[in-house]
Amino acid sequence: MLTIKQLLIANGFSEEKNIADLNLKWGAKLSEYQNLFNDDQTFVGIELIQDIDPPPHYLNIDHHNENANKPSSIEQVAELVGIELTREQQLIAANDKGFIPAMEIFGATHEEIADIRRRDRKAQGVTKEDERLGER
Numbered sequence: 352m353l354t355i356k357q358l359l360i361a362n363g364f365s366e367e368k369n370i371a372d373l374n375l376k377w378g379a380k381l382s383e384y385q386n387l388f389n390d391d392q393t394f395v396g397i398e399l400i401q402d403i404d405p406p407p408h409y410l411n412i413d414h415h416n417e418n419a420n421k422p423s424s425i426e427q428v429a430e431l432v433g434i435e436l437t438r439e440q441q442l443i444a445a446n447d448k449g450f451i452p453a454m455e456i457f458g459a460t461h462e463e464i465a466d467i468r469r470r471d472r473k474a475q476g477v478t479k480e481d482e483r484l485g486e487r
Contacts, residue, residue, distance in 0.1 A: 352397055353474045354443050355425050362434050376476075381405060395431070397424055414448060423448040442467050 356372055364370055371387055373379075381399045388394060388406035395410045405411070412428060414421045421427060423444040429436050436444065445453040446467050454464050472482070 352424075354440060355397060355428050358425065358429065358434060358436075358440065359432070362432070364432075395428070397428070439467075443471075446471060 352372065356366075356370060359370055360366065366372075371384060373383055375383060379399050380402045381396055382403045384394070384396070384399070385403060385406075390407050393408040393410060394406050395412055396405070397412045398415065399411075399413075401411070410431070411418075412424050412431075414423050414427070422430070425440060425444045425447065426436065428434075429440075442454055442457060442459050442463055445457045445459070449456075451464055451468070454467065459467070
């Protein structure tokens with residue numbers, strides 16, 4: 352979500368007008384955003400659990416579970432708004448969809464992989480202690 356938000360802002364979308372990010376973690380629910388819904392605007396949900404009926408003009412962006420056959424969420428958003436992804440964003444998309452093996456298939460260098468994985472862990476709030484425990 353962090354990269355999607357950065358992508359949108361870099362391409363003219365406004366946090367105040369176009370982006371509602373409640374900084375939710377894994378398992379975020381559509382109901383957390385229901386106070387923003389109306390019958391006029393299109394709402395795009397990024398990887399939200401649909402625990403309520405979506406608003407009338409709702410687009411669901413996801414690539415998990417029953418949506419596993421779809422491109423990564425950043426790729427779906429970029430296509431939706433007509434933005435071409437940079438190599439770095441494509442690597443982030445590959446990491447999101449298939450981790451290190453997907454980045455290797457894309458042709459990422461060891462340095463690029465290490466950088467993307469480090470930034471991914473940071474964005475997810477993984478601490479040094481979490482990493483130490485993971486290695487154990």
